Amino acid sequence: MSRTSFAALLLKYQSGDITPAEQLVVEQWYALLGEEQRELSAQEWMDLENRIWGKLQQESMDDDIATVPVKSVFGQKIGAWIAVAASVILTLGFGYYFAQTINGTNRVSEGDQQTLKRIENTGLTVVVVVLEDSSKVFLNPGAELRFSEHFTNLKREVFLNGEAFFEVSENPNRPFFVNAGQITTKVLGTSFRVKAPRRGSEVEVSVTTGKVSVYEKEKEAPVLSSKNGSGVILSANHQVTFLKRDKLFLTRLVENPIALPVKDKKVQYSFNYNDTALQKVLSELEETYSIDVEVERKTLGDCPLTANLSRKGLYQQLDLICAAIQGTYEVKGTTILISGHGCE
């Protein structure tokens, strides 16, 4: 528990939203890290220098870093370099599905602000706001939403302070924009959550279904091969935190990945396996949750698995798989890595 909180403290440190006392703790902690390591020989230093440089050239795509400017590899690379990010601020499960519609217990204040309608949830329970296009916004207590009562023909746009869950009605011709803090989230039709603390510096977006694009405000929505890396495309069960100070998007899996709705999948899998190759099991998991699962070594994929994984959450399913193959799994960024010795 304390280390989980400490991970939270580290995230605060990284986002810059930290008190001087907390910052001092992290600096002190950082100063304590480290122990003498063995001396490396001259040959080892030389090998290292060449190896790292070689990988840099390789990683920067097909171009030679030493002769031609490299192409941006945003998207493939950024996830890796930010590595696993902590999910610090835990959302409150899926309680918003049981949200009440506006009623007496929620005092909702409305007011005009530059022709925008403003709804602030001053109550203690979630408030559902239905927009003109029948999209729904589940406003958490304390959250504030501003939007025009009539959207234009070109786009639907709202402004959020605080936390809300969105169910956006599908309309590819009129994209839906959520402006929160310094970032904008663009959607075509999907459900997702945006968390924009009023005073904090991080904005969080997590996707339940569909795909959204998240980028810095005032900039154009990036295409997948974004050159300057000012945004990310998020799919279901993925989450991003925008760190204002470093202008960084940290992607990771949501706290509790859930299976995609049946209509978004080709097949509904039974998850009941009898001597099935692990590779097949994992690819069914990947499809079900829209996530990436990698095996540390190829031979693992051939391990036969007999297990009933139905009606279980992703992490429970992974626990059972790992128990069966005597392996372990780690969440690395947005990928789950399965390690083990393989079978026989």
Added chain:
Amino acid sequence: MEYHLLSDELLVRLMRVDDAEAFSEVYKRFWRPLFQSARYKVKSEEIAEELLQDMFLNLWEKRTTLQIENLGAYLFGVLKYQIVNHYRALFLAEKYADFTQSQLDGYVHDADLAVNIQDIVSVFNEVLQQLPPKTSRVFHMSRLEFKTNREIAAALDITERTVEHHITQSLKLLRQQLRDFLPLLLMVWLGNI
């Protein structure tokens, strides 16, 4: 051009206009101290290697937009960010491994988290106060102000050996008292990292 004769500032300016050779010189100039510091902090040559790759790759990708005043300070700052990230992931892996249990326990609320962080701050403060004043001063100068042992010895009018002794003592005590937040136990616990 004789890149190795150029100042850091000039190299940064050249990188900004896509000069790959300037980038190569920056790598040559800084990779070694960065790597040394990284392996010392993360206790793994493999991870240190990855961190370095990532940070240099990122430097090159962002070269045209970077505002860098002091290249060395900037690079060590990025390294620190990455190392903090690395440990955050490690500490969190523990949580995921335990996920079914924590699911049962319900979710942690922001308010609890704030209290927990406050607790951590108090623990650190208490532990630091246990150090004798001089030891504490030496630790601070060495690890937070980045003074060399010689500078500390001169400033406090003690021998370098005494400085070393203070540092060893403070690290020993602090590591012991704060072991909950340090990676050693966690690694034993995870077994294979």
